[in-house]
Amino acid sequence: MRGTTVITGADGYLGRRLAAALLTDGDDDLVLAVRAADGAELAAKQQRLDQLLGPQARDRTRVVAADLSRDDALADVDPRAVTRIVHAAAVTRFNVERDLARRVNVNGTARLRAFATRCENLQRLAMLSTLYAAGRRHGDVLEERFDDVGFVNHYEWSKWAAEEEVLDAAGDLPVSVLRLPTLIADDDSGQVTQYNAFHNTLKLFYYGLLSLLPGDGTTPLSLATAAFTTSAVTRLLDPAIASGIYHICPDPADTATLEELIDISFTVFERDPGFQRRGLMRPLPCDQDSFEDLLSAADLLRGGPINQSLSSVSPFAHQLYLPKTFRNDALRAAWPGYAAPDPIALAETTCIRLIETKWGRRTQETP
Structure with missing residues (x-):
């Protein structure tokens, strides 16, 4: 009806x-x-x-x-x-x-x-x-x-x-x-028409504005x-x-960890000539106590690039120290045979698109 x-x-x-x-x-x-x-x-x-x-x-x-x-x-x-x-x-x-x-x-x-x-x-x-x-x-x-x-x-x-x-x-x-x-993308092609903390954090890494990686590397990211x-x-x-x-x-079982996602992201970055010219290193892992100390110190540098970079990451970074696994038994029962995107392949294609479009500054087709 x-x-x-x-x-x-x-x-x-x-x-x-x-x-x-x-x-x-x-x-x-x-x-x-x-x-x-x-x-x-x-x-x-x-x-x-x-x-x-x-x-x-x-x-x-x-x-x-x-x-x-x-x-x-x-x-x-x-x-x-x-x-x-x-x-x-x-x-x-x-x-x-x-x-x-x-x-x-x-x-x-x-x-x-x-x-x-x-x-x-x-x-x-x-x-x-x-x-x-x-x-x-x-x-x-x-x-x-x-x-x-x-x-x-x-x-x-x-x-x-x-x-x-x-x-x-x-x-x-x-x-x-x-x-x-x-x-993180519109579809499996990796096209991005709405940007969020995931994309913005990768942008900080790509341009060398963030050199530390807050979080537990084993944290799954859905x-x-x-x-x-x-x-x-x-x-x-x-x-x-x-x-x-x-x-x-x-x-x-099909959810990538923070460590895996950073690895594939930088693997893509390191193939890019512009990134290669900057000679940037992969970010250093940062434990929670050290990250809290860094936030406190950066707060004294209001308006500076370090403070700006950290302030864009800090509202969600604490979640990266709380590894959690989201069960989806009810979804699987209601949707037999469903297939979610492969997380590593999706992260790779998304990073490629982000570089190609310079995080949206170059025009891409909007659905």
Whole structure:
């Protein structure tokens, strides 16, 4: 039966890809909720989405302004028509301020949950979260509800708190929490159209602005592509799939370690003539106590290049000292035969693209 799927953050990196996938693979009408300050911004975002989604979107999509910091964010959406909600709107910076993270990620999710309680035909409320809602845990991390064990940054805390908002309603609503890994490329080609801490840290290494490697080299780093993640989310939106908590990530045996990823990255760098001319060495491992001392010393050099480099790494670096293995048993059971990208091959192709485009300064085709 044809339904209506609401996607918040529909103009975002994953939101627009999910919209395209649902247009191709399903027959739902889509309500694309975007943040817009006025009619002009809404019209511009609608035009951009029309261009990205193509002619197939014309009769099946409606773009609405929805600021989840307001109680009436979805006032233009009839809750009786809604059968699925995908909550993709969030501030995803590791260095986000706590007040902003609370206002957007936590309170916004609470408002969306309140809207969902009015959707009498709702089949799924899916929240896109992060694996690092696990906070300061280490060891095996299961697909289950987390206790508060402390967090490395406000972003992690806010996604855990947002999970709590929807999981508190799991007895009354068909809730799924989909925890995502670090997305380092659009697809297996290594093309990058959205940059994050992974790419920015590699840029510091490539240009010689960071010579130390914080973290335990044995720490597994769960990486994936937007294409893999979109396919997984689309699969888990199927009403035939049980609601619950899912880790959308490679199998533990197919997850590369920090040491392995640094090795393949520098293997690619060292083939580049520009990098060769700089004569840079591979970064030296740095234990946690030494890294803390370095951060304290750099804080005295406000505005200097050392302080700037470390400040871009420090909001997530502490996670690299907390080795954890994300189990994905529920995902594998719900998606038989799935295949995540090979992490070493993906890191290699991504590094090649980063060098070719100079981290986005040279034009590359944007999907």
